[in-house]
Amino acid sequence: MTETLFLDDAYLRDAEARVTAITPEGGIVCDRTVFYATGGGQPGDSGWIDWGQGPVPIATCVKGERDDLVLVPAEPVGLPPVGAFLRQSLDWERRHRHMRIHTALHLLSVVIPLPVTGGQISAGRGRLDFLMPEPPEDREAVENALNALVDRDLSVTEDWISQADLDANPGLVKTLSVKPPRGAGQIRLVRIGQGSDQIDLQPCGGTHVARTAEIGHIRLGKxxxxxxxxxxVHISLDL
Incomplete structure (x- = not known):
C-alpha cells in the first residue's frame, strides 16, 4: 500500500521514498508518493525521480494492484532496483493548475446546483456534465457568480466520515458517474467555507487549493x- 502524501499535504512538492516493486510494464511502486494517481477526472501527476543516476521524467501516476500507486516513466529507461531510495519531484506548475481547476469545478457545482453526470480536469481547463434539460439563460450571471465565490477567499478544508455516515447522508454525493473515494472505512470530504460561510461539502479524493482566492479569475466557456x-459546461482559468 502506497502512502498518499498528497492527501496529507497537497502543497508538498518533493519527498524521499523507497522502491517496493517494479511492475511487469516497467512502472515504479514506492512506499510513499507525492504523485496523485489518475482518478475522479483528475489526471495523474508528472515530474521526476532521481536515485543517484540523474533525473528520470515521470509521465503520469496510475492506480495499480491493491492500493499501490504506480509511477510511469516518460520513456524506456533503466529502472531503480527494489529497495532503492529515490527522490520524487512534482511538475508543480502543472499540479497547481490541476488544484485550481478542481476547486473551481466544485464552485461550478455550487453555482449550478444540479446532479453532476461527469467531469474532466486538465491544466487550467475543466468541465462538468450536468443533468440539465436546458442551458443557463444568463451565461454572464454564471461567470459572475463563480468569480464572486473566488473573491470571498473561502477556506478549503477536509474532513473524514465513516462509510455508514455517508450512506446515511446520500445528499452529500453530487457526482452520479464517480463513486465516492471509499477505503479503510472512511470517506474524505472536501469543505469550502466554514460555519455560516460554508457553501459546499462533498466526497472527493482529489487535490485542492487552500483558499478560493488562489484559483484566480474563472472564465465560462462553451x-x-x-x-x-x-x-x-466548460471553464478555464487566467494562467
Missing part, C-alpha cells in the same frame, strides 16, 4: 448539448 437531459 456549453454543449450532450443529450436530451445533459449539458457539458
Amino acid at each position: 456549453i454543449e448539448n450532450k443529450g436530451k437531459q445533459n449539458r457539458r
